[in-house]
Amino acid sequence: MAGSPVDVAPFAALGAVGALQEERIVVEGGASVAFDLRPGDAVRIVDPEGLQQGRLDMQPVPDGPPDMLVLFEGDSPAGAEYRFVAEAALSCILAAPGEAMAPDAQNPPTELYLHITRAEPAGAVPPPPLATAKLDMRVPAADARAFRVKAGDYIQIIDVEGKQCSDFLAFDADALGQGVELGLDATVTRTLMGNSFSSPGLHSRYFDANLRPMVEVVRDTVGRHDTFLLACSAKYYDDMGYPGHANCTDNFNRALEPYGVAAKKGWPAVNFFYNTVVGEDDLITMDEPWSRPGDYVLLRALTDLVCASSSCADDIDPANAWNPTDIHVRVYDASAGFSPGSSHRMTPDAPARLTRKTGFHERTSALTRNFIDYRGFWLPTCFTNEGAIAEYWACREKAVVMDLSALRKFEVIGPDAEALMQLAVTRDITKLAVGQVVYTAMCHETGGMIDDGTVFRLGPTNFRWVCGEDWCGVWLRELAEKNGLKVWVKSSTDQLHNLALQGPLARKILAPLVTTPAHRATVEELKWFRFTTGKLGDIPVMISRTGYTGELGYEIWCHPDQGAALWDALMAAGEPYGLMPFGLDGLDMVRIEAGLVFAGYEFCDQTDPFEAGIGFAVPKAKTAPYVGSEALALRREHPQRVLVGLDVAGAEAVGHGDPVFDGRLQVGVVTSATRSPVLGKTIALARVDVRKSALGQALEIGKLDGHQKRIAASVVRFPHYDPDKTRVRA
Structure with missing residues (x-):
């Protein structure tokens, strides 16, 4: 049809x-x-x-x-x-x-x-309200409006047509009533939050000069604003040769006069949807806003406020794409109880999706408030009363359970499914048996990496691709269409959430809980990089012997509706064994020790699998062509850079992006680093010139400008911990 x-x-x-x-x-x-x-x-x-x-x-x-x-x-x-x-x-x-x-x-x-x-467009209209609005107000282009908000209520500032900046001011209403202006203070906010812009999560609040929180950011569908410049003023336009031009500062002065706020020549403001950047040369530049029609920021008032919002009047530069348009403001009652989140888009033209909760969030959120937005999901960084070090030792000596539901999952099905995966990844998929899993790279035709991930073979023409990047699904569909393959790539991320149960005692905890069909492997029988299916109690699960810690471990896959029950069953069974919940902070420590790569750190589309330290995922024996195979053959024969392990002298912190030197010559860059508790020293992964990669090579990590301060390091075998991976094969 x-x-x-x-x-x-x-x-x-x-x-x-x-x-x-x-x-x-x-x-x-x-x-x-x-x-x-x-x-x-x-x-x-x-x-x-x-x-x-x-x-x-x-x-x-x-x-x-x-x-x-x-x-x-x-x-x-x-x-x-x-x-x-x-x-x-x-x-x-x-x-x-x-x-x-x-x-x-x-x-x-x-x-x-x-x-x-629409046959008869109604003009620019904002998106539907998020709930019943107490205030529904349009701010005309190049104008400003002031309004009152009660503590606990929500303020939604909407860019109606896209690419339109909106400056925001807020004052303590009680203080104003006493003749005292106490407003948002960007300097205090940046200092207390440690961020240039407050955003949903731990760094969400804006403070006044007395260090008291006034508003918090609940939702942000753009993610690009500034908090360090003035709202536009008459002086800016005078200096640019436009005397008498409308400006946000004068508009604010008029809007706030009835509330007893004294006029200013320039208002420090939160500049929503304003695309400004501080470059490496220390210069502040700007471009068109990132915001699209209907994008918004949702705030929550933490005290009674008098607020003002503008539609920026700037039409002489890219600040509003040279065309000021309307802003819309809505206020909602405190009882609305909106969930926090930022928007994520798979591709530039894809619909936005707010940060979502995993099937285990109900349980993890009862144990910690330390969450970050990780690839569009709220995941814990560490747990209250424990912390990353205690969680780390539990992983190394006992067992931990971790929410890894942010992994992207794609079902690859159809008669040409094997042909598509053979074309898309570096491993030879024809050698993958039903029930097996293989770790592999997915590359561009240049040899630069799209992502790394695991391929599960569920049947002769049935595969599951598990990775970190949403765009993999789009790319696989495009590849199938380009090559005329009859295959479907279906997103299953929201239907399949997973816990990682990792540590030397993982098998003892999991095995008694799981029943598998007679023709499937039991947990005790399950070999490394294999999977089985069955039930954990009454919960349908798939279990793979995989992980990201360098320890014996499993990943347990279930529908998110079963997440809380699965968490409870594992925690109850693991209590006698010292099972502990595990956050991203501890995970980063163990994965660096185990030499496991991370997107955006060890690899990107400018690095190939050899440079990322996963050359083993590019077998010479795969004769069938795949995307990037010609480029990778040349790169294998003519390597320029390689990933190495570094032992770092002393205990000073080093981190991602620090330059690596041999004398005055920069020969590489640190990709990841941590202080290893089990090894008692600072270790790093670094991508360096192949001529400086021999074991024992003395190098230095540059701090400050790279030359004033140097930290001694030497090239060592990696993984630093369990280099032969005997523990995961245990």
Whole structure:
């Protein structure tokens, strides 16, 4: 049915819609959305991943016979579309139906995209309210408005059309009533938060000059603002040759005058959606904002406030893309209780997704408040009353359990699934048996790495790719289309969450809990880089003997709805063995000791697997061509840089990005470093020139400007800890 005209009365086939702006709505897999259409509205429904059925229910308005269409039946390809134009007013519901996916299944419900082009655009409108709004106010282009907010209430500042800056001021309302102006202080805030801009999570708050918190950032769909410059003022435009130009400072003065706030020549402000950068040359530069239509920042008032928001008047440079537009402000009651998060996009044109909670968050959040936004999920860095060092020793001597649900999972299915994976990764997938797992690299045609990850073979034409990068799914679909392969790549990240149970006692804890079918390996029988399926109590699970710690360990995969029950079962069984929850801080220590690479540190698209220290994942014996194979063959024969281990003298901190020198010559860079508790010294991984990579080579790590201060180091074998990996094979 995809792409065919609708054959019921209220519709006609889609014609040209011109260049009108589309409304874009995402229907999550397993969910539905309601929307209204007017006569002439053009609709495009897209199945971006394929194999996802759609159900469209339509009710003519004010009355008429309802109708329901089933979209994308059968083997619909990725990118399948259904288009129509409404001939009458309609109230619609679009669903992307699907059941919860079992850990050993490959049928995740996935997203549908709904695009609506209105026959009669209503002008620039903000997105729908997040809840019932107490204040719903437009700030016209190049103007400002002031408003009151009660403690606990939420303030949403919306960029209606995109690429529009909005300066924000806030004052303690009680202090203003006593004639005292006590407002946001950017210097205090940066000092206390240790960040240039406050953002959702641990570094979310803005403070006044008395070091008291005034507002906190709850949500941010842009992630690019500044907190260190003035709102634009008359002087700026005078200096630029535009005397008398409208400016935010004068607009603020007028808006705040009724509240008794004294006028200023320049207002220090939080500059939302303002794309400013402090370069390595110490110069402040700017460009067009990152914000898109409907992007917003959501704040929570921590005391009674008088606030002011502007639509920046700047039309003489890129600050507002040379075209000031409206800002919209909404205030919501404290009872709304919005979840915190930042937005993430798989590709520049993809819909934004707020930071989400894993299936284990209910349990981990009861044990710590130390969370960071890691690749779009809230993950703990360490746990209250324990901390990274205690968690580290539990991993090395007993056992730990860690939430790794932020890993991206893709189901690769169809008759050409093996051909696609053979083409996409460096390992020889034809040698992978059902039930096996292999670690591999995925590369560009230049040999630079896209990502590293593991391939699970679930069947003759069934694979699961587990990695860190969302874009891998898009790239695999593009690769399949380019090569004419009949294969589907389905995102299953939100259907498959996982705990890592790691440490020398991991098998003793896990084995008694799991039952497996007779034809599957038990936990005791499971070999390194193999997986099995079964039940942990009543919870369906898949268990792989894999990990990221250098210790004996397992990863346990389940549907997120079962996350809390799985956590409880493991913690209860592990209590006699000293099982401890494990955060990202401890993980970084053990993975560096074990020589395990991390995206953005040991590799990026400018480094190949040899330079990243995983040359073993590029076998010479793989004769079938794959993406990057020609480039990697040349790089293997003519290496320029290599990853090495470093023993570092003393206890001073070194870290990612520190330059490595041989005399005055910089020969490399530190990719990761830590103070190793078990080895009692500072260790590092570094990418250095092959001519300076011999074991025992004396080098120095540069601090300050790289030359004033040097820390002695020497090249050593890595992994630093258990270099023969005997513990993971135990």
